[in-house]
Amino acid sequence: MSPSTWIKLLIALAIGAALGLVYGWVIAPVEFIDTTPETLRADYRADYVLMIAETYHADKDTGLAARRLAIIGSQMPADIVKQALQTGREAGYAPNDLTLLEELFTAMQSYQPVSIPTAGTP
Amino acid sequence: MKRFPWELIVGLIIGAALGLSYAWIISPTRYIDAIPASLRADFKDQYRIAISAAYASTSDIQRARARLALLGDADSVQTLSAQAQQMLANEADIKTVNQIAQLASDLQGKNIAPPVHTQTIFTPLANTTLIPSPNVTENPPQTESVSATEQPQSPISAVTPRPTQTPTATSGAPFTILSQETVCKSNLTEALLQVYVIDSHRRPIPGVELIVTWDGGEDHFFTGFKPELGNGYADFQMQANVSYTLRVGSGGTPATNLTVPVCPSANGNTFNGGLSITFQQP
Numbered sequence: 085m086s087p088s089t090w091i092k093l094l095i096a097l098a099i100g101a102a103l104g105l106v107y108g109w110v111i112a113p114v115e116f117i118d119t120t121p122e123t124l125r126a127d128y129r130a131d132y133v134l135m136i137a138e139t140y141h142a143d144k145d146t147g148l149a150a151r152r153l154a155i156i157g158s159q160m161p162a163d164i165v166k167q168a169l170q171t172g173r174e175a176g177y178a179p180n181d182l183t184l185l186e187e188l189f190t191a192m193q194s195y196q197p198v199s200i201p202t203a204g205t206p
Numbered sequence: 207m208k209r210f211p212w213e214l215i216v217g218l219i220i221g222a223a224l225g226l227s228y229a230w231i232i233s234p235t236r237y238i239d240a241i242p243a244s245l246r247a248d249f250k251d252q253y254r255i256a257i258s259a260a261y262a263s264t265s266d267i268q269r270a271r272a273r274l275a276l277l278g279d280a281d282s283v284q285t286l287s288a289q290a291q292q293m294l295a296n297e298a299d300i301k302t303v304n305q306i307a308q309l310a311s312d313l314q315g316k317n318i319a320p321p322v323h324t325q326t327i328f329t330p331l332a333n334t335t336l337i338p339s340p341n342v343t344e345n346p347p348q349t350e351s352v353s354a355t356e357q358p359q360s361p362i363s364a365v366t367p368r369p370t371q372t373p374t375a376t377s378g379a380p381f382t383i384l385s386q387e388t389v390c391k392s393n394l395t396e397a398l399l400q401v402y403v404i405d406s407h408r409r410p411i412p413g414v415e416l417i418v419t420w421d422g423g424e425d426h427f428f429t430g431f432k433p434e435l436g437n438g439y440a441d442f443q444m445q446a447n448v449s450y451t452l453r454v455g456s457g458g459t460p461a462t463n464l465t466v467p468v469c470p471s472a473n474g475n476t477f478n479g480g481l482s483i484t485f486q487q488p
Contacts, residue, residue: 089213096217103218104225113229118246121253125239131273132253135260142263155252 121156126171129156133168134181137188146195149188162192243278250277251289258286258305267312274313286310287433290412294428300413307412307430307437381458381485389480390469397466398480399442403429403454405487410438415455420448426455446478454485 412430
Protein backbone atom coordinates (compact mmCIF):
# COMPACT_ATOMS: atom_id res chain seq x y z
CA MET A 85 0.00 0.00 0.00
CA SER A 86 1.09 3.51 -0.70
CA PRO A 87 1.78 5.96 2.14
CA SER A 88 -1.36 7.94 1.30
CA THR A 89 -3.46 4.82 1.64
CA TRP A 90 -2.01 4.17 5.09
CA ILE A 91 -2.74 7.73 6.11
CA LYS A 92 -6.34 7.40 4.92
CA LEU A 93 -6.66 4.11 6.80
CA LEU A 94 -5.34 5.64 10.01
CA ILE A 95 -7.60 8.66 9.70
CA ALA A 96 -10.60 6.38 9.13
CA LEU A 97 -9.50 4.31 12.11
CA ALA A 98 -9.35 7.38 14.31
CA ILE A 99 -12.74 8.61 13.14
CA GLY A 100 -14.22 5.16 13.70
CA ALA A 101 -12.75 4.94 17.18
CA ALA A 102 -14.08 8.39 18.02
CA LEU A 103 -17.53 7.43 16.77
CA GLY A 104 -17.37 4.22 18.81
CA LEU A 105 -16.40 6.10 21.95
CA VAL A 106 -19.15 8.67 21.49
CA TYR A 107 -21.69 5.90 20.97
CA GLY A 108 -20.40 3.82 23.89
CA TRP A 109 -19.97 6.63 26.40
CA VAL A 110 -22.64 9.13 25.43
CA ILE A 111 -25.36 7.68 23.21
CA ALA A 112 -25.61 4.19 24.65
CA PRO A 113 -23.42 3.91 27.75
CA VAL A 114 -23.36 0.76 29.82
CA GLU A 115 -26.46 0.84 31.98
CA PHE A 116 -26.16 -0.12 35.61
CA ILE A 117 -29.55 -1.24 36.83
CA ASP A 118 -28.49 -3.39 39.76
CA THR A 119 -26.24 -1.04 41.64
CA THR A 120 -25.11 -1.40 45.23
CA PRO A 121 -25.68 1.15 47.99
CA GLU A 122 -21.97 2.01 47.88
CA THR A 123 -22.55 3.70 44.54
CA LEU A 124 -25.34 5.92 45.82
CA ARG A 125 -24.86 9.62 45.43
CA ALA A 126 -23.58 11.32 48.57
CA ASP A 127 -26.88 12.96 49.49
CA TYR A 128 -28.81 9.71 49.14
CA ARG A 129 -26.20 7.95 51.27
CA ALA A 130 -26.53 10.67 53.87
CA ASP A 131 -30.29 10.30 53.89
CA TYR A 132 -29.95 6.55 54.33
CA VAL A 133 -27.68 7.16 57.30
CA LEU A 134 -30.20 9.66 58.63
CA MET A 135 -32.88 6.94 58.53
CA ILE A 136 -30.63 4.76 60.66
CA ALA A 137 -29.98 7.69 62.99
CA GLU A 138 -33.73 8.26 63.38
CA THR A 139 -34.21 4.61 64.23
CA TYR A 140 -31.25 4.57 66.57
CA HIS A 141 -32.59 7.58 68.42
CA ALA A 142 -35.67 5.52 69.29
CA ASP A 143 -34.28 2.04 69.92
CA LYS A 144 -30.65 2.72 70.93
CA ASP A 145 -29.65 -0.53 69.24
CA THR A 146 -26.04 0.09 68.22
CA GLY A 147 -25.59 -3.40 66.78
CA LEU A 148 -28.56 -3.06 64.47
CA ALA A 149 -27.46 0.42 63.42
CA ALA A 150 -23.95 -0.85 62.64
CA ARG A 151 -25.31 -3.75 60.58
CA ARG A 152 -27.53 -1.43 58.57
CA LEU A 153 -24.65 0.97 58.03
CA ALA A 154 -22.52 -1.89 56.74
CA ILE A 155 -24.84 -2.17 53.76
CA ILE A 156 -23.61 1.07 52.30
CA GLY A 157 -19.91 0.53 52.60
CA SER A 158 -17.01 -1.42 53.96
CA GLN A 159 -15.68 1.50 55.96
CA MET A 160 -15.96 1.69 59.72
CA PRO A 161 -19.52 2.62 60.78
CA ALA A 162 -18.27 5.80 62.45
CA ASP A 163 -16.58 6.90 59.22
CA ILE A 164 -19.77 6.35 57.24
CA VAL A 165 -21.73 8.47 59.69
CA LYS A 166 -18.99 11.11 59.70
CA GLN A 167 -19.25 11.43 55.93
CA ALA A 168 -23.04 11.66 56.16
CA LEU A 169 -22.70 14.32 58.83
CA GLN A 170 -20.39 16.32 56.59
CA THR A 171 -22.78 15.97 53.65
CA GLY A 172 -25.66 16.98 55.88
CA ARG A 173 -23.87 20.11 57.05
CA GLU A 174 -22.93 21.08 53.51
CA ALA A 175 -26.46 20.48 52.30
CA GLY A 176 -28.04 22.45 55.11
CA TYR A 177 -29.74 19.70 57.02
CA ALA A 178 -32.09 20.83 59.74
CA PRO A 179 -30.46 21.10 63.19
CA ASN A 180 -32.59 18.26 64.50
CA ASP A 181 -31.35 15.91 61.79
CA LEU A 182 -27.75 16.92 62.44
CA THR A 183 -28.30 16.22 66.11
CA LEU A 184 -29.55 12.74 65.27
CA LEU A 185 -26.53 12.10 63.06
CA GLU A 186 -24.19 13.35 65.76
CA GLU A 187 -25.84 11.04 68.26
CA LEU A 188 -25.34 8.10 65.92
CA PHE A 189 -21.76 9.18 65.24
CA THR A 190 -20.99 9.20 68.95
CA ALA A 191 -22.52 5.76 69.35
CA MET A 192 -20.60 4.33 66.42
CA GLN A 193 -17.31 5.73 67.68
CA SER A 194 -17.57 3.56 70.75
CA TYR A 195 -19.20 0.61 69.01
CA GLN A 196 -17.29 -2.64 69.17
CA PRO A 197 -18.59 -5.56 67.14
CA VAL A 198 -19.34 -8.58 69.27
CA SER A 199 -16.85 -11.30 68.45
CA ILE A 200 -18.01 -14.89 68.35
CA PRO A 201 -15.71 -17.19 70.34
CA THR A 202 -13.98 -19.78 68.23
CA ALA A 203 -14.95 -23.37 68.93
CA GLY A 204 -12.20 -25.39 70.57
CA THR A 205 -10.47 -22.44 72.15
CA PRO A 206 -9.31 -23.46 75.61
CA MET B 207 -13.18 5.22 -12.79
CA LYS B 208 -12.38 6.14 -9.23
CA ARG B 209 -11.43 3.22 -6.96
CA PHE B 210 -13.77 2.32 -4.07
CA PRO B 211 -12.21 3.64 -0.81
CA TRP B 212 -12.16 0.27 0.94
CA GLU B 213 -9.43 1.37 3.31
CA LEU B 214 -11.73 4.06 4.69
CA ILE B 215 -14.56 1.60 5.29
CA VAL B 216 -12.27 -0.97 6.88
CA GLY B 217 -10.63 1.71 9.01
CA LEU B 218 -13.98 3.04 10.20
CA ILE B 219 -15.25 -0.41 11.13
CA ILE B 220 -12.09 -1.42 12.97
CA GLY B 221 -11.90 1.96 14.68
CA ALA B 222 -15.52 1.83 15.77
CA ALA B 223 -15.02 -1.69 17.09
CA LEU B 224 -11.98 -0.58 19.06
CA GLY B 225 -13.80 2.48 20.37
CA LEU B 226 -16.82 0.47 21.46
CA SER B 227 -14.62 -2.15 23.08
CA TYR B 228 -12.87 0.54 25.09
CA ALA B 229 -16.11 2.32 26.00
CA TRP B 230 -18.13 -0.74 26.93
CA ILE B 231 -15.54 -3.21 28.25
CA ILE B 232 -12.20 -1.65 29.13
CA SER B 233 -13.45 1.62 30.54
CA PRO B 234 -17.23 1.69 30.77
CA THR B 235 -19.03 4.70 32.13
CA ARG B 236 -18.39 4.73 35.87
CA TYR B 237 -21.58 4.97 37.80
CA ILE B 238 -20.68 6.56 41.08
CA ASP B 239 -23.70 8.73 41.69
CA ALA B 240 -26.45 6.16 41.58
CA ILE B 241 -30.00 6.86 42.61
CA PRO B 242 -31.96 4.56 44.91
CA ALA B 243 -34.21 3.52 42.02
CA SER B 244 -31.24 1.82 40.36
CA LEU B 245 -30.42 -0.35 43.37
CA ARG B 246 -30.51 -4.10 43.11
CA ALA B 247 -33.76 -5.65 44.33
CA ASP B 248 -32.35 -6.97 47.60
CA PHE B 249 -30.80 -3.62 48.43
CA LYS B 250 -34.12 -1.95 47.68
CA ASP B 251 -35.62 -4.28 50.25
CA GLN B 252 -33.02 -3.12 52.76
CA TYR B 253 -33.79 0.48 51.85
CA ARG B 254 -37.49 -0.11 52.52
CA ILE B 255 -36.65 -1.70 55.86
CA ALA B 256 -34.65 1.39 56.81
CA ILE B 257 -37.49 3.68 55.69
CA SER B 258 -40.03 1.68 57.68
CA ALA B 259 -37.85 1.59 60.78
CA ALA B 260 -37.27 5.32 60.59
CA TYR B 261 -41.00 5.86 60.11
CA ALA B 262 -41.74 3.73 63.15
CA SER B 263 -39.50 6.07 65.12
CA THR B 264 -40.61 9.40 63.73
CA SER B 265 -44.17 8.83 62.45
CA ASP B 266 -43.31 11.27 59.67
CA ILE B 267 -45.46 9.91 56.85
CA GLN B 268 -44.48 12.66 54.40
CA ARG B 269 -40.83 11.90 54.79
CA ALA B 270 -41.43 8.18 54.45
CA ARG B 271 -43.50 8.77 51.34
CA ALA B 272 -40.78 10.94 49.78
CA ARG B 273 -38.14 8.35 50.56
CA LEU B 274 -40.21 5.55 49.07
CA ALA B 275 -40.73 7.61 45.94
CA LEU B 276 -36.97 7.56 45.41
CA LEU B 277 -37.13 3.80 44.87
CA GLY B 278 -39.34 4.25 41.83
CA ASP B 279 -41.83 1.53 42.75
CA ALA B 280 -45.02 1.66 40.72
CA ASP B 281 -47.10 1.09 43.84
CA SER B 282 -45.24 1.59 47.10
CA VAL B 283 -48.05 0.18 49.22
CA GLN B 284 -48.25 -2.97 47.18
CA THR B 285 -44.47 -3.36 47.19
CA LEU B 286 -44.26 -2.89 50.94
CA SER B 287 -47.07 -5.38 51.52
CA ALA B 288 -45.46 -7.93 49.24
CA GLN B 289 -42.13 -7.51 51.01
CA ALA B 290 -43.78 -7.90 54.41
CA GLN B 291 -45.48 -11.09 53.27
CA GLN B 292 -42.29 -12.48 51.84
CA MET B 293 -40.35 -11.68 55.01
CA LEU B 294 -43.10 -13.23 57.08
CA ALA B 295 -42.92 -16.38 55.01
CA ASN B 296 -39.14 -16.41 55.47
CA GLU B 297 -39.57 -16.06 59.22
CA ALA B 298 -37.81 -12.72 59.33
CA ASP B 299 -37.75 -10.60 62.46
CA ILE B 300 -41.39 -9.96 63.27
CA LYS B 301 -40.70 -6.43 64.52
CA THR B 302 -39.25 -5.47 61.15
CA VAL B 303 -42.17 -7.08 59.34
CA ASN B 304 -44.60 -5.17 61.51
CA GLN B 305 -42.85 -1.89 60.76
CA ILE B 306 -43.13 -2.48 57.02
CA ALA B 307 -46.75 -3.58 57.23
CA GLN B 308 -47.58 -0.60 59.40
CA LEU B 309 -46.05 1.82 56.93
CA ALA B 310 -48.03 0.19 54.12
CA SER B 311 -51.22 0.56 56.15
CA ASP B 312 -50.55 4.17 57.06
CA LEU B 313 -49.73 5.07 53.47
CA GLN B 314 -53.18 3.83 52.56
CA GLY B 315 -54.58 6.20 55.13
CA LYS B 316 -55.64 3.41 57.42
CA ASN B 317 -54.95 2.92 61.07
CA ILE B 318 -53.31 6.24 61.73
CA ALA B 319 -52.82 6.28 65.44
CA PRO B 320 -54.07 9.39 67.19
CA PRO B 321 -51.09 11.66 67.72
CA VAL B 322 -50.02 12.20 71.27
CA HIS B 323 -48.90 15.77 71.74
CA THR B 324 -46.22 16.55 74.19
CA GLN B 325 -43.51 19.05 74.81
CA THR B 326 -40.27 18.28 73.07
CA ILE B 327 -37.18 20.16 72.30
CA PHE B 328 -37.25 19.12 68.65
CA THR B 329 -38.49 21.01 65.68
CA PRO B 330 -40.91 19.12 63.45
CA LEU B 331 -39.16 16.62 61.25
CA ALA B 332 -41.39 17.75 58.40
CA ASN B 333 -39.43 20.95 58.49
CA THR B 334 -36.28 19.17 57.50
CA THR B 335 -35.04 18.27 54.10
CA LEU B 336 -34.02 15.32 52.07
CA ILE B 337 -31.34 17.49 50.53
CA PRO B 338 -32.03 18.50 46.97
CA SER B 339 -28.44 18.12 45.96
CA PRO B 340 -26.79 20.70 43.79
CA ASN B 341 -24.39 18.06 42.52
CA VAL B 342 -24.17 17.70 38.79
CA THR B 343 -24.31 14.09 37.75
CA GLU B 344 -23.86 12.21 34.56
CA ASN B 345 -27.40 10.89 34.85
CA PRO B 346 -29.65 13.29 36.68
CA PRO B 347 -32.12 11.31 38.77
CA GLN B 348 -35.71 11.43 37.65
CA THR B 349 -36.80 11.64 41.24
CA GLU B 350 -34.96 14.84 42.00
CA SER B 351 -38.15 16.83 42.11
CA VAL B 352 -39.63 14.41 44.59
CA SER B 353 -36.85 14.77 47.08
CA ALA B 354 -36.80 18.48 46.59
CA THR B 355 -40.50 19.17 46.82
CA GLU B 356 -42.10 16.65 49.10
CA GLN B 357 -40.94 18.28 52.28
CA PRO B 358 -43.61 20.69 53.38
CA GLN B 359 -42.30 23.65 55.25
CA SER B 360 -44.08 24.09 58.51
CA PRO B 361 -43.50 26.62 61.21
CA ILE B 362 -41.10 25.62 63.91
CA SER B 363 -42.93 24.82 67.05
CA ALA B 364 -41.99 23.70 70.49
CA VAL B 365 -44.97 21.35 70.43
CA THR B 366 -44.66 18.49 68.03
CA PRO B 367 -46.29 15.10 67.73
CA ARG B 368 -44.33 12.46 69.53
CA PRO B 369 -43.65 9.40 67.40
CA THR B 370 -46.28 6.77 67.97
CA GLN B 371 -45.33 3.17 68.34
CA THR B 372 -46.02 0.54 65.74
CA PRO B 373 -48.82 -1.72 66.95
CA THR B 374 -47.36 -5.01 67.91
CA ALA B 375 -48.63 -7.84 69.97
CA THR B 376 -47.64 -7.11 73.53
CA SER B 377 -46.05 -10.20 74.87
CA GLY B 378 -47.89 -11.64 77.78
CA ALA B 379 -51.20 -9.88 77.20
CA PRO B 380 -53.70 -12.61 76.28
CA PHE B 381 -56.04 -12.16 73.33
CA THR B 382 -59.76 -12.33 73.93
CA ILE B 383 -62.60 -12.98 71.54
CA LEU B 384 -64.21 -9.66 70.68
CA SER B 385 -66.84 -11.07 68.35
CA GLN B 386 -67.85 -14.29 66.64
CA GLU B 387 -70.36 -14.20 63.81
CA THR B 388 -71.85 -16.51 61.26
CA VAL B 389 -71.35 -15.27 57.72
CA CYS B 390 -74.05 -16.29 55.25
CA LYS B 391 -72.96 -14.75 51.98
CA SER B 392 -73.42 -16.86 48.90
CA ASN B 393 -70.73 -14.90 47.06
CA LEU B 394 -68.13 -15.76 49.69
CA THR B 395 -65.97 -18.85 49.56
CA GLU B 396 -67.85 -21.61 51.33
CA ALA B 397 -66.82 -22.72 54.81
CA LEU B 398 -64.30 -19.90 55.23
CA LEU B 399 -63.06 -19.12 58.72
CA GLN B 400 -62.16 -15.42 58.70
CA VAL B 401 -60.04 -14.15 61.56
CA TYR B 402 -59.24 -10.57 62.48
CA VAL B 403 -56.65 -9.72 65.11
CA ILE B 404 -56.55 -6.20 66.53
CA ASP B 405 -54.80 -4.46 69.37
CA SER B 406 -56.31 -2.43 72.17
CA HIS B 407 -56.62 0.59 69.86
CA ARG B 408 -58.48 -1.56 67.30
CA ARG B 409 -55.53 -1.44 64.94
CA PRO B 410 -54.89 -4.64 62.95
CA ILE B 411 -51.79 -6.59 63.95
CA PRO B 412 -49.89 -8.38 61.19
CA GLY B 413 -47.73 -11.42 61.73
CA VAL B 414 -49.81 -12.98 64.50
CA GLU B 415 -49.71 -16.75 64.54
CA LEU B 416 -53.06 -18.52 64.72
CA ILE B 417 -53.40 -22.18 65.58
CA VAL B 418 -56.42 -24.17 64.54
CA THR B 419 -56.86 -27.70 65.81
CA TRP B 420 -59.40 -30.43 65.11
CA ASP B 421 -59.76 -34.07 65.87
CA GLY B 422 -56.57 -35.54 64.49
CA GLY B 423 -55.11 -32.39 63.00
CA GLU B 424 -53.54 -28.97 63.54
CA ASP B 425 -52.63 -26.07 61.29
CA HIS B 426 -50.84 -22.79 61.78
CA PHE B 427 -51.47 -19.62 59.82
CA PHE B 428 -50.63 -15.94 60.14
CA THR B 429 -52.32 -12.58 59.82
CA GLY B 430 -51.07 -10.15 57.22
CA PHE B 431 -50.80 -12.40 54.19
CA LYS B 432 -53.74 -10.69 52.52
CA PRO B 433 -53.04 -7.01 53.13
CA GLU B 434 -55.82 -6.01 50.75
CA LEU B 435 -58.20 -7.36 53.40
CA GLY B 436 -56.32 -5.77 56.27
CA ASN B 437 -53.01 -6.47 57.93
CA GLY B 438 -54.69 -8.20 60.83
CA TYR B 439 -56.68 -10.55 58.61
CA ALA B 440 -56.19 -14.26 58.04
CA ASP B 441 -58.45 -17.06 56.89
CA PHE B 442 -58.68 -20.82 56.99
CA GLN B 443 -60.70 -23.25 54.89
CA MET B 444 -62.89 -25.42 57.11
CA GLN B 445 -64.43 -28.76 56.26
CA ALA B 446 -68.06 -29.59 56.90
CA ASN B 447 -68.87 -31.81 59.88
CA VAL B 448 -65.57 -31.07 61.61
CA SER B 449 -65.32 -29.20 64.89
CA TYR B 450 -62.40 -26.79 65.21
CA THR B 451 -60.74 -24.91 68.00
CA LEU B 452 -58.94 -21.67 67.19
CA ARG B 453 -56.49 -19.81 69.36
CA VAL B 454 -53.93 -17.08 68.99
CA GLY B 455 -50.44 -18.52 69.07
CA SER B 456 -49.26 -16.47 72.03
CA GLY B 457 -52.18 -17.62 74.16
CA GLY B 458 -55.48 -16.25 75.29
CA THR B 459 -59.07 -17.33 75.04
CA PRO B 460 -59.62 -20.03 72.39
CA ALA B 461 -62.68 -20.14 70.17
CA THR B 462 -64.10 -23.63 70.49
CA ASN B 463 -66.66 -25.82 68.72
CA LEU B 464 -66.28 -23.98 65.44
CA THR B 465 -68.24 -25.74 62.72
CA VAL B 466 -69.35 -24.81 59.24
CA PRO B 467 -72.77 -23.18 59.53
CA VAL B 468 -75.55 -24.11 57.14
CA CYS B 469 -77.18 -21.06 55.59
CA PRO B 470 -80.47 -20.78 53.71
CA SER B 471 -80.19 -19.54 50.14
CA ALA B 472 -82.66 -17.38 48.28
CA ASN B 473 -84.02 -20.28 46.23
CA GLY B 474 -84.91 -22.31 49.30
CA ASN B 475 -81.83 -24.51 49.30
CA THR B 476 -78.93 -24.32 51.71
CA PHE B 477 -75.22 -23.66 51.37
CA ASN B 478 -72.19 -23.76 53.62
CA GLY B 479 -71.56 -20.41 55.25
CA GLY B 480 -68.50 -19.12 57.04
CA LEU B 481 -67.42 -17.76 60.39
CA SER B 482 -65.88 -14.43 61.29
CA ILE B 483 -63.99 -14.15 64.56
CA THR B 484 -62.21 -11.10 65.92
CA PHE B 485 -59.52 -11.40 68.56
CA GLN B 486 -58.44 -8.36 70.49
CA GLN B 487 -55.50 -7.82 72.75
CA PRO B 488 -56.57 -5.85 75.83
